Amino acid sequence: MANSETTARSDRPSTLFAEPFVVDDSPTVESCARIVESESGVLLGDAERVLKMFPDRSVQMVVTSPPYWSLRDYHIDGQIGLEKSVYQYIERLADIFDEVKRVLKDDGTFWLNIGDSYTSGGRKWRAPDGKNKARAMSVRPDTPEGLKPKELIGVPWRLAFALQSRGWYLRSDIVWDKPNCQPESVKDRPTKCHEYMFLLTKSESYKYDVDAVKGPNGRRIRDVWSVNTRSYKEAAGHFAIYPIELVEPCVKFGSSEGDLILDPFLGSGTSAVAASRLGRRFVGIELNPDYYELSLKRLCAEGMYAKGKVYERDCDSVDC
Numbered sequence: 001m002a003n004s005e006t007t008a009r010s011d012r013p014s015t016l017f018a019e020p021f022v023v024d025d026s027p028t029v030e031s032c033a034r035i036v037e038s039e040s041g042v043l044l045g046d047a048e049r050v051l052k053m054f055p056d057r058s059v060q061m062v063v064t065s066p067p068y069w070s071l072r073d074y075h076i077d078g079q080i081g082l083e084k085s086v087y088q089y090i091e092r093l094a095d096i097f098d099e100v101k102r103v104l105k106d107d108g109t110f111w112l113n114i115g116d117s118y119t120s121g122g123r124k125w126r127a128p129d130g131k132n133k134a135r136a137m138s139v140r141p142d143t144p145e146g147l148k149p150k151e152l153i154g155v156p157w158r159l160a161f162a163l164q165s166r167g168w169y170l171r172s173d174i175v176w177d178k179p180n181c182q183p184e185s186v187k188d189r190p191t192k193c194h195e196y197m198f199l200l201t202k203s204e205s206y207k208y209d210v211d212a213v214k215g216p217n218g219r220r221i222r223d224v225w226s227v228n229t230r231s232y233k234e235a236a237g238h239f240a241i242y243p244i245e246l247v248e249p250c251v252k253f254g255s256s257e258g259d260l261i262l263d264p265f266l267g268s269g270t271s272a273v274a275a276s277r278l279g280r281r282f283v284g285i286e287l288n289p290d291y292y293e294l295s296l297k298r299l300c301a302e303g304m305y306a307k308g309k310v311y312e313r314d315c316d317s318v319d320c
């Protein structure tokens with residue numbers, strides 16, 4: 001994976017770039033049905049509420065990274081990640097992913113990126129983080145029941161088991177190894193440099209093109225992917241974006257040109273950019289109007305035309 005290249009602009013299917021995409025800040029059942037039928041779209045709203053407007057079995061593939069638990073404040077009512085307990089957070093995500101399961105085709109795949117965190121070690125306050133404003137949350141949550149201070153919580157696996165018990169097939173745990181991860185000041189454990197990408201499905205057999213991406217020497221891809229994290233100027237300090245190189249293989253394995261790819265936590269729009277570069281349709285949902293706008297600008301800089309929005313000036317200045 002370390003050698004995988006992102007799809008160059010000139011290699012991308014040109015016909016799809018002429019296509020506009022729907023921008024909807026108050027989605028309805030009708031606008032969602034239109035997108036499912038033949039379009040792409042970026043929708044503003046709460047993931048669970050908007051997903052409920054989608055028809056059953058309407059998307060081929062889902063790829064997403066939900067907010068971490070108790071790590072970032074996105075400063076918006078209804079945001080996920082600030083639940084008082086990690087158990088509430090997992091229940092809430094599992095409820096949303098029940099909706100994801102409903103809208104996913106029976107042969108669809110769900111690629112879920114999720115990172116872990118530690119209990120607070122007794123500290124109640126998180127010191128302001130100069131490098132990352134969004135991490136400067138004033139209060140750290142209590143240590144979850146059953147855990148001790150300073151413990152790794154195991155959020156990804158707790159969530160994976162919750163999803164298994166709600167009927168998902170857990171098909172693979174892919175370790176996202178980050179060769180350029182941030183150094184840590186902690187001196188009594190190794191530096192954390194990985195997250196998970198889980199591959200979950202609705203059925204025992206599903207659409208998966210095993211030859212879509214090859215490893216070194218034409219070998220089949222293994223389940224440790226080394227991909228550098230990337231900074232994205234306009235999102236810096238607000239939230240963690242995932243690199244397009246992490247998303248592209250998922251899209252290639254799990255879908256074909258023209259298929260609809262969903263990201264219910266769109267953020268800066270990485271999944272939509274990856275989908276469109278590979279000639280797939282996309283639909284993204286985002287709660288925060290600022291990030292929703294950011295994703296529109298980013299798609300616009302990709303050469304896509306947002307119906308009803310014009311970014312003539314901003315477009316050129318967006319650094320993707």
Ligand SMILES: C[S@@+](CC[C@H](N)C(=O)[O-])C[C@H]1O[C@@H](n2cnc3c(N)ncnc32)[C@H](O)[C@@H]1O
Nearest residue numbers: 046047067079080241242265267268270287288
């Ligand atoms: C980790 S970020 C996703 C980043 C994205 N993968 C990217 O590369 O830009 C999680 C996103 O979920 C959004 N979010 C939080 N709660 C939400 C909710 N209830 N419904 C929809 N989006 C939500 C946040 O505003 C944030 O943009």
